[in-house]
Amino acid sequence: MLKMTHIRKVFRTDLVETHALRDISLNVAEGEFITITGPSGCGKTTFLNIAGLLETWTDGQYLLDGQDVAALSDFQRAKLRNQKIGFIFQSFNLMPDLNLFDNVDVPLRYRGMKGAERKDRIERALDSVGLLSRKKHLPSQLSGGQQQRVAIARALVGEPRFLLADEPTGNLDSNTAEGVMELLQSINDAGTTIIMVTHDPSLASRSARNIHFLDGRIAESDHIAVAGQLEAVS
Amino acid sequence: MEFGPILRALLRNKLGVVLIALQIAFTMTVIVNAVYIINQRGELMQRPSGVDEDNLFHIRSIGFGENFNEELAITDDLDRLRQTPGVVDATVINAIPVSNSGSSTGFSLEPGDRGSMVPSAIYYAGHRSLNTMGLELIAGVDFAESDVLIRPASSNTNAGSVIITRALAERLFSADAQSAVGQSIFTPSGQAIRVIGVVRQLQGPWPLWPEIENSAIFPEIVIDGSSMYLIRTEAGEQDRLMPAVEEMLAASNDQRILRQLRTMADTREESYRIDSVMTRILYVVIATLIFITAMGIVGLAVFSINRRRKQIGTRRALGATQGAILRYFLLENVMISGIGVLAGAALSIAFNIFLVQTFNMPRIDWFYIPAGMLVLLLVGQLAVVGPSRAAARIAPALATRSV
Structure with a gap:
């Protein structure tokens, strides 16, 4: 599904060079649930950005579904993100001026889907996170956990094969976080590949594989379950 | 979207x-x-004024000497002007079109019918005024030299003939210009004036006047101490002739002063x-x-x-x-x-x-x-x-x- 080989990312300014990722090589198979852990500044989010085609990299090869994505134009990357990748952000990143229906609708509009099909998908997605009855509400009228559920519905509505979650429970209390994790687990059980960045070791322990980043490198890769499906190179 | x-x-x-x-x-x-x-x-x-603006200029002669004879001066000046090479024609006139200064009156089809008077600008002009202004006569005839009435400013009696614009003719007679020729119109004092000709266009002196297209030309020279000469030149001669004309008129008679030497274009620009x-x-x-x-x-x-x-x-x-x-x-x-x-x-x-x-x-x-x-x-x-x-x-x- 995802294959990175010797990926490096260097941020350059006039005065300094910052090596955010140093020689990352990683294979993620279809249907895996991987967590990424590590201290602040270790490169977790940079890795996630590159995996999600939000950012370019300095060196190395990245194959997504067998396709070398390095040569893609900005337009092609946007289309690929829209069609294959779902994002869940730590601070939910909902549009505060749009109601839940319109928020979930955002990625579908960029896909050029017809109104009737969009409506059907949006309602199913909101229903799957238990918020269909509140589709006309604004994000500000929901709790943090509910907002993250909406964000998950938005990530799932396009039926992506690959879900990237950047500390999705980081802004939630433990009970709510547990609910979100169960939701992610069920999404993974349904076949969606998930890579999740987290600070929480207890959450990391619930994934099939945890990759620990340190100073821009993969320091450790633990196969926790379904080991036969996985291959990690560190 | x-x-x-x-x-x-x-x-x-x-x-x-x-x-x-x-x-x-x-x-x-x-x-x-x-x-x-x-x-x-x-x-x-x-809007066109109806006159040949590109080739017209004017100059005012104001007599001050004890021996100044305005009537003789006008005759002498017009002769000199018309004989000047490059001058097409010249006349004396009381007002310049679209200059913001002039006279107006009203005309009716019945004597004393003040209720239905049609307002009109009036120009008092000497012989050959139509040719000088470059007006197009579309019906009737031009003034003869003998039509011209020379009168003091104190006289209220007008010449017996008039040339009017088509717009005025249509307002007065509600018919085509040709049918106005030979008809009589009446001044506010009740004097009958015979229309002998109709010109296509001659605007009045006031640019914003709603009746600006209504004008009448009387063949009259009003003796009031001040004469405005209107001079039409051949194309491209105006700049050369203006100072030459001023110098010639100044030299010909030292009993008057000359003022307001201006082109028609300058006058229009000033008015607007x-x-x-x-x-x-x-x-x-x-x-x-x-x-x-x-x-x-x-x-x-x-x-x-x-x-x-x-x-x-x-x-x-x-x-x-x-x-x-x-x-x-x-x-x-x-x-x-x-x-x-x-x-x-x-x-x-x-x-x-x-x-x-x-x-x-x-x-x-x-x-x-x-x-x-x-x-x-x-x-x-x-x-x-x-x-x-x-x-x-x-x-x-x-x-x-x-x-």
Whole structure:
């Protein structure tokens, strides 16, 4: 599904060079649930950005579904993100001026889907996170956990094969976080590949594989379950 | 297109939208009416006067010496002028068309019928006045030398014949110009005057007078101490002849002074100066308002984009192409500007009604409204292109940053 080989990312300014990722090589198979852990500044989010085609990299090869994505134009990357990748952000990143229906609708509009099909998908997605009855509400009228559920519905509505979650429970209390994790687990059980960045070791322990980043490198890769499906190179 | 979500989002942030829409509406109201006024003034200034303006100049002779004989001076001066090489013809006249100074009267078809008098400018001119002014006689005949009446200013008796403009003929007789020839018209004092000819056009002296096309030429020379000579030159000779004529007239008679040596073009420009200045001021007002409105739109767009940088990054992460972001902000601007120009259309009409009722201005032509709407929409789009392009360049990675 995802294959990175010797990926490096260097941020350059006039005065300094910052090596955010140093020689990352990683294979993620279809249907895996991987967590990424590590201290602040270790490169977790940079890795996630590159995996999600939000950012370019300095060196190395990245194959997504067998396709070398390095040569893609900005337009092609946007289309690929829209069609294959779902994002869940730590601070939910909902549009505060749009109601839940319109928020979930955002990625579908960029896909050029017809109104009737969009409506059907949006309602199913909101229903799957238990918020269909509140589709006309604004994000500000929901709790943090509910907002993250909406964000998950938005990530799932396009039926992506690959879900990237950047500390999705980081802004939630433990009970709510547990609910979100169960939701992610069920999404993974349904076949969606998930890579999740987290600070929480207890959450990391619930994934099939945890990759620990340190100073821009993969320091450790633990196969926790379904080991036969996985291959990690560190 | 994201028409619905954008509209719903705008409705949740009304203040900025309303302020910009109001600014657009106000700008459109002023612009539409100002452009209409400019065009009206332009049409007024472009109207032909009927005379050969490019080749006419005039000079006033004012006698002061004890031995000055105005009648003899006129005869002598006209002879000299007509014999000057490069001069087509010359005459003496009481007023210059579109000069803002002259005389008027009223004519009726019955003596003493003051109720149905048609207003008209009157020119008292000597022999060969039609050829001097370059007027086109479309019916009847020109004055004969013997028609010319030389009279003191104190006399109220006019010559017995007159040449009128086609506009005056049509107003008086409600028929074609030819049928006016030979008919009598009456002055306010009840004197009958026979129409011997009709010219195509000769404007009166007052540019803003509604009856400017109604003029009558009497074959009269009024002796009042001051004579205005109108001189028509061959094409391209005017600049050379003006100082030469002034010098020649000054040398021929030292009992008078010469004043107001001017071309017809200068006289027209002077008469329309206020209109011309007003037009320029209105252009400045229009340009300033458009600039301020455009800057307002840019300001709102930049503020709005800076406030939503993370949202834009999130949209990019969710699959928005740069083109989609650009279209989003252009569409949002069209909707804000659309509200503004719709309000502007209503305000423009209301303001025009106020101008019509208060200043007796003509009603605005309908097409100024859609044209104004289109221009303001275009200004809005041009103003927002830069900020929208900047928004489109926001990196999708901004979605995962914490600030």
